[in-house]
Amino acid sequence: MSTPHVQAQLARPPAAGSRPIHPLWVRIGHWLNALAAIVMMLSGWRIYDASPVFHGFTIPPGLTLGGWLGGALQWHFAAMWLLVFNGLVYVALNLASGRLVRKFLPLSPRAVLRDFVAALTGKLSHADLSHYNAVQKFAYLFVIVDLIVLVLSGLAIWKSVQFPLLRDLMGGYDNARIVHFCAMALMAGFVVVHLAMVALVPRSLLAMLRGR
């Protein structure tokens, strides 16, 4: 990709009756993941407030889910099953179908930088939603890895005795909470940017809803 994909993609006419931009399993996986991740985050905020990792920093209770610590824990440990099993199916299908390689690779820091600059200067095309630009590729891969870190650090907190290797990997119980919080903050950042992009290119929301 020596030239930005902008021009190349624009010229491609939409084929009538062609495959959907997002196959059904991607859409289902996306929305279940969105639901699980949001519930995890909002209930996690309430759990965080019970004993803030960063002294002096709490999250306004009005933004949290669960009503009280016990309720928030119930939501958190219910949504985790959806997050984990949906995530496993999503990643497995992405790998098995070759979608992961097809849609996300190749990816180079240079391409990310180039498309990032193009996006800031309004030169990035969103004509072909079936094709991810390098910034999208990076952002989506990033949030997948971030979710994996969230699950692993969460496991290290939840079961710090039963998973000693994971506990050590996270730098001990207390440190696992810091890792968990930071990974959450990065995910929250992703959600904000992701929603802003959807607001800028509303067709991408339609594509994720009905596939086209």
Next chain:
Amino acid sequence: MSNPSDNQPAGKPDATRRSRFPASLDRDSILIDARRELSMPSRRLFGKQMLSLGGLAMLTGCSITDNDSVNKFLTAVSRLNDSAQAFLFDPKQLAPTYTEAQLTRPFPFNAFYGIDDVPEVNGDDYRLKLSGLITGQRTWTLPELYALPHTEQITRHICVEGWSAIGHWGGTSFGDFLRRVGADTTAKYVGFKCADNYYESIDMPTALHPQTLLTFDYDGERLPAKYGYPMKLRMPTKLGYKNPKHIVEMFVTNTYPGGYWVDQGYNWFGGS
């Protein structure tokens, strides 16, 4: 922009626009795209999506937590999580131990009441009562309990709230004690009644874990009232609220006994 034709409102001269705006002028085409979206049915759909996002945000007002069927579902998942944790629990997996230098000083006081309301138990007429599926249903005095084989541990106490503290406990192996008094170790639960009206119950595999300690001492001293005099069951494999203090009665049973916090919605297994 070459947008999919099915997205095109009737009569909209898309072809004209495509020729007027070559590929490189994407800023303009994005603007047109945005304007077109706003004048289309998809705008309403988008609005609906934003509304449902708002609806999701309203979940946070905890109103959904008051919904009966939602609570039933969450409680059912919590019971499922009990089973999942029992499955994950390895009876041979030891919690990490620490050195004297790593102790948290002062070790935090924590209870469902303030420190001024800590019960004062008179050790002289104290009797530990045993009941349920236990053959040796006699009572125990404190000197008799203190005479049992002694062991110490420095372990991390993890609170359900998230904080943790490292403490130094001394006492006797709870598993050995259960076997000594003839408890049915094939039963499901061990329950506790406490002098501060706290009550709690644990699974038998955790009761028999080598680090589960019936503690009479803290940091080399007799257990002070604030840490649960005359005895606390210390389990480094469970969260803090599962560790009962001021124990006055123990019973072995196959009937689920619940617990003070558990009955209010905290997870029963509470494993770490």
